[in-house]
Amino acid sequence: MTQKQWNSVDRYITDLFVPSDPVLDAALQTSAAAGLPPINVTPSQGKLLQLLAQTQKANRILEIGTLGGYSTIWLARALPPDGRLITLENNPKHAEVARANVAHAGLSGIVELRLGPALDTLPQLVAEGCDPFDMIFIDADKAGYPDYFLWSLKLSLIGSLIIADNVIRRGEVVNPDSVDPGARGVRRFHELMAAESRVSATVIQTVGSKGYDGFTIARVIAGQ
Numbered sequence: 001m002t003q004k005q006w007n008s009v010d011r012y013i014t015d016l017f018v019p020s021d022p023v024l025d026a027a028l029q030t031s032a033a034a035g036l037p038p039i040n041v042t043p044s045q046g047k048l049l050q051l052l053a054q055t056q057k058a059n060r061i062l063e064i065g066t067l068g069g070y071s072t073i074w075l076a077r078a079l080p081p082d083g084r085l086i087t088l089e090n091n092p093k094h095a096e097v098a099r100a101n102v103a104h105a106g107l108s109g110i111v112e113l114r115l116g117p118a119l120d121t122l123p124q125l126v127a128e129g130c131d132p133f134d135m136i137f138i139d140a141d142k143a144g145y146p147d148y149f150l151w152s153l154k155l156s157l158i159g160s161l162i163i164a165d166n167v168i169r170r171g172e173v174v175n176p177d178s179v180d181p182g183a184r185g186v187r188r189f190h191e192l193m194a195a196e197s198r199v200s201a202t203v204i205q206t207v208g209s210k211g212y213d214g215f216t217i218a219r220v221i222a223g224q
Contacts, residue, residue, distance in 0.1 A: 003211065010042060010208040018043040024073060027101040031068030034097045040067055041139070041165065042209055046074035049137060049163070052217075053078035056161055058134035062125075063087040064118050064148050065140030069098030069105075075137065076107045085111045086125070086133075088118045088140075118144065122151035132157040138164040142182030145189035153198065153220070160220040164189065168205055168214035190216065198222040 024043070032038065041049065053061060053075055059082070061075050066089035076085045085107075089095045095115045102111045114121045118140060136152045138145060145164060152162050167173065167190070172183040193201050193216070201218035 001207065006207045006211070007209050010044065014043045018047050023105045024070065026104060027068060027070045027073060030101055030104075031070065031097055034068070034093065036068050036094060036097060039210075040070040041074075044208070045165075045206075046071055050074045050078045052161065052163065053135050056135050058161075059083045060131060060133045060135075061085040062133040062136045062152070062155060064122075064136070064138045064152075065089065066098045066113060067094055067139075069101040069111075069113075071137065071139065072098060072102060072111060073105045073107060075135075076102070076105070076110050079110055083110055086130075087111060087113050088121045089113060089115060090117050090140075119147055119151075122148070122155070126151070126154050130155065133160060135161045136163070138162070139166065141185075142166060142169070142189075143185035145185045146192055149189055149192055153196070154224075156220045158220055158223055162199070162201075162216075162218040162220070164216040166213050167203060167216045168212060170212045193218055198224075 049071060058078060059080060061079065063072055063075060063085065066072055066087040072087050079085060089098060092115060095113055099113055102108055133155055136156065138148050167186050169183045169186060172178050172180055173186050175183065178184055193199060198220060199218040200221050201216060203214055203216050205214040
């Protein structure tokens, strides 16, 4: 299989199951025009996240890593009218674009964007006594994944889903001697998760227009 074939299959899936959506298309266009890196989830992956949130019957979602708000919109649309999504973003430019995209989607009343390093904003959520989240999506700097996982546990309850993107790193995740901080972070993240009795987890390898990568999916099965 080649990248060209993966791209073709991705387009086939998207054409069948993810019809063009003016709001989501505009979010991608606005992000690109602002010079944001094209590292958002694909349309079919966004649909997957939405389906998982709907299956979970999520009322509260936490997103770690907003970028331009594309995945934020997919997730927020899965929430009921009284639902809430908190998304964390460290880059002020990304946050500005995301806020505009979320507003254009008519979701400002559901989505709260908190600006700052996640390792500052996550402890703040805990200190505030924030209600636990039904679903947490981690898609930020990979070196931070181990810490994001530990804070996610503090903000979860039994039955919560914790999902992390970009966990295969084109296969570099299997290299214990990797010098890539992202691969090293993901390896440590997986080691922590595998040793954690409070979660049951697996990893799904993916190929597509974003190349060779994958998602980690964990369910919280025991309390603190």
